[in-house]
Amino acid sequence: MTPQPIVDARAVHKHFGTLHVLKGVDLKVAERELVFVIGPSGSGKSTLLRCLNRLEEPSSGSILVDGIDMLDPKTDINHARRRIGMVFQSFNLYPHMTALGNVTLALRKVAGKSRAEADRLGQAALERVGLADRAGHTPGQLSGGQQQRVAIARSIALEPRVMLFDEPTSALDPELVGSVLEVMRSLRESGMTMVVVSHEMGFARNAADRVVFMDDGLIVEQGPPAAIFEKPTQERTRAFIGQIQRH
Amino acid sequence: MTTWDRFLDTFFNGKVMLKYLPDILWGVVVTIELAILIVLSGLAAGLALALLRSLAIRPLNWLIIFIVDLFRSLPPLVIIVLMYFGLPYAEVSPSGFVSTWLSLAFVLMAFSEEIFWAGITSIHKGQWEAARSTGLSFGETLMNVVLPQALRLTIPPLTNRTIAITKGTALGTVVAVSEILGAASSAMSNSYNPSPLMMGAAAYLVLFLPVVVLARRLERRFAWKR
Amino acid sequence: MEAMIQTFFNVEIIAASWPIVVAGLLNTVLLSLIVVPLGLFGGLILAMLASIRHPLVRWPLMAWVDFFRAFPPLVLLILLFAGLPFAGLDLGGFACVAIAFFLNTGSYYGEIFRAGIESVPAGQVEAGRSTGLSRLQAMTYIILPQAVRNVLPDLLSNTLEVVKLTSLGSVVAVPELLYQARQAQSLTYNPTPIVVAAIIYFLMLWPLVRLLSRLENRALAGRR
Numbered sequence A: 001m002t003p004q005p006i007v008d009a010r011a012v013h014k015h016f017g018t019l020h021v022l023k024g025v026d027l028k029v030a031e032r033e034l035v036f037v038i039g040p041s042g043s044g045k046s047t048l049l050r051c052l053n054r055l056e057e058p059s060s061g062s063i064l065v066d067g068i069d070m071l072d073p074k075t076d077i078n079h080a081r082r083r084i085g086m087v088f089q090s091f092n093l094y095p096h097m098t099a100l101g102n103v104t105l106a107l108r109k110v111a112g113k114s115r116a117e118a119d120r121l122g123q124a125a126l127e128r129v130g131l132a133d134r135a136g137h138t139p140g141q142l143s144g145g146q147q148q149r150v151a152i153a154r155s156i157a158l159e160p161r162v163m164l165f166d167e168p169t170s171a172l173d174p175e176l177v178g179s180v181l182e183v184m185r186s187l188r189e190s191g192m193t194m195v196v197v198s199h200e201m202g203f204a205r206n207a208a209d210r211v212v213f214m215d216d217g218l219i220v221e222q223g224p225p226a227a228i229f230e231k232p233t234q235e236r237t238r239a240f241i242g243q244i245q246r247h
Numbered sequence B: 001m002t003t004w005d006r007f008l009d010t011f012f013n014g015k016v017m018l019k020y021l022p023d024i025l026w027g028v029v030v031t032i033e034l035a036i037l038i039v040l041s042g043l044a045a046g047l048a049l050a051l052l053r054s055l056a057i058r059p060l061n062w063l064i065i066f067i068v069d070l071f072r073s074l075p076p077l078v079i080i081v082l083m084y085f086g087l088p089y090a091e092v093s094p095s096g097f098v099s100t101w102l103s104l105a106f107v108l109m110a111f112s113e114e115i116f117w118a119g120i121t122s123i124h125k126g127q128w129e130a131a132r133s134t135g136l137s138f139g140e141t142l143m144n145v146v147l148p149q150a151l152r153l154t155i156p157p158l159t160n161r162t163i164a165i166t167k168g169t170a171l172g173t174v175v176a177v178s179e180i181l182g183a184a185s186s187a188m189s190n191s192y193n194p195s196p197l198m199m200g201a202a203a204y205l206v207l208f209l210p211v212v213v214l215a216r217r218l219e220r221r222f223a224w225k226r
Numbered sequence C: 001m002e003a004m005i006q007t008f009f010n011v012e013i014i015a016a017s018w019p020i021v022v023a024g025l026l027n028t029v030l031l032s033l034i035v036v037p038l039g040l041f042g043g044l045i046l047a048m049l050a051s052i053r054h055p056l057v058r059w060p061l062m063a064w065v066d067f068f069r070a071f072p073p074l075v076l077l078i079l080l081f082a083g084l085p086f087a088g089l090d091l092g093g094f095a096c097v098a099i100a101f102f103l104n105t106g107s108y109y110g111e112i113f114r115a116g117i118e119s120v121p122a123g124q125v126e127a128g129r130s131t132g133l134s135r136l137q138a139m140t141y142i143i144l145p146q147a148v149r150n151v152l153p154d155l156l157s158n159t160l161e162v163v164k165l166t167s168l169g170s171v172v173a174v175p176e177l178l179y180q181a182r183q184a185q186s187l188t189y190n191p192t193p194i195v196v197a198a199i200i201y202f203l204m205l206w207p208l209v210r211l212l213s214r215l216e217n218r219a220l221a222g223r224r
């Protein structure tokens, strides 16, 4: 028997009004696995991620994360979300707080830690992303790459079971992308389960366990990076891969 | 007596001023009392309404919007007169002080609700999502993440509006409140001399000018730049 | 309930006092049509003076504006109406309202125009001047149109306040809406006329309030 997957989403549908954005997506993510999601703009990648922690309400389907039924009205959603880290394209750091304040807010309010304990854990999380010396800076005083690493620290401080990344490097200047990918790589090595939506194909090649190609609200094809990038079986996948490799 | 002397004797008559100084000072106390009550209750009620509105309960929001619109449309003096001269017909007789306080507090509530609400809605959706994704509840996100940013944005418009409405305490005169203007007016008619009025005018400047200057500073300081 | 309506919304009393109240409404409209342009005019002058960035102009101007922002309009009005006669100058209620509003609301409009003028990038004047426009021409054709557009919500909001402020006329016996309603109230021993006046104010100003709340929401969001 295979061990229970951390993420187990089945037949997930999502409508925005008349727009059918997810058309029955099944996605399982095993513990310690890094799943890399690619697909054309508008194919529903972000929507899928946001359904996993219920920032979007799926229209139908079932979603289990670490054994917790995310769609059950009886589930304490705030408690469940604490176990699912999310990193956004635009960082979404709280501009009125320091880096440490950003990282410790949920530790204090959701995890119920004392301020001293939260500060200690927050400082450790900042250390893991290489920003221990920036704890007292506000987001406005940090570069984009540093802001995104603080955002990652904000998630990992809560010791999530899985982390969702939605285009974490797309808003960054090219020279800052590396530092964020570096942090993501070290997270992976520490055994974090990750679902990453990104255009960083190089990272996908050497860090992903599995690449999932989405188009038009469905998973079209998935497999090891080498297979998807070198010998895709589906015409749509081939077209998409061809397109990004030409650029 | 030269014209200048006569002018001084009329408008800045030492004897009259000395005689009515205690009345004016007492008026200052009443004005300050009124102002503090209006600011505290008006802003608290405005913030409470804005927070209620963020719960997005349809019929409740319509009611809030209607109340806010109502108190923004009605001249404060009309509300005061309605309370003081109208309510007694329904066997409720608020004093002039209470009428002025409540009327202006309602007006401040309406204006500040609108400002608080604009502040809350102007905070980017990503802030909500980031906070909710770490497990913060709706209320915790509102209080710890959204409101602190929103309040900062609202400080300049809020101070200006608060000053403008607090100055309205002078309207209390119309319903027999002995705030500064009321005290000065009755002193003037008792003494047949405008000196008390000049004292009253000076008192308003002493009270409000520092606030206006301070507001100007705040406005510069909180002009929101990231 | 029945009794409440009889007291506060008595149809017979509405009918009887209607002509008095309507006369008041007309005066309120008339008064607004006089004091709003007057205030706008005063504000424009103040703002244009303020754009002369000389300390000898700027500081007295700022003092002037702050002075009238600190002064309750009713106090100003009473000062003119009850104080000036002691200096042998009896202007009458209407003129006092006009002057007081010119001074008071002019200062508010002035601040708004000033903010608007400052919001127009300096490059705009330079571009205009470089094509040979005079200072005044650059102000009139280039700066002011952009300035007004930038601060339109504030201008409208202040105008709303000015119209509401005309109710102060009732204190110095100017027969505007509130004054007339109170006359009718004391004639009929019934608060219905004041309620009617309040409803008229509300119906008259509500559309403006709605519009403003839209514009203001957008303005604050834009500052983020």
Ligand SMILES: Nc1ncnc2c1ncn2[C@@H]1O[C@H](COP(=O)(O)OP(=O)(O)OP(=O)(O)O)[C@@H](O)[C@H]1O
Residues within 6 Å of the ligand: A016, A019, A021, A039, A040, A041, A042, A043, A044, A045, A046, A047, A048
């Ligand atoms: N809140 C919303 N309301 C209405 N439509 C939405 C909403 N969010 C997303 N959509 C639509 O759903 C579709 C999928 O959006 P989604 O953001 O999931 O795509 P994506 O694959 O992440 O694209 P991209 O690569 O551009 O980020 C798009 O057509 C988008 O316009």
Ligand SMILES: [Mg+2]
Residues within 6 Å of the ligand: A045, A046, A047, A166
């Ligand atoms: Mg996306």
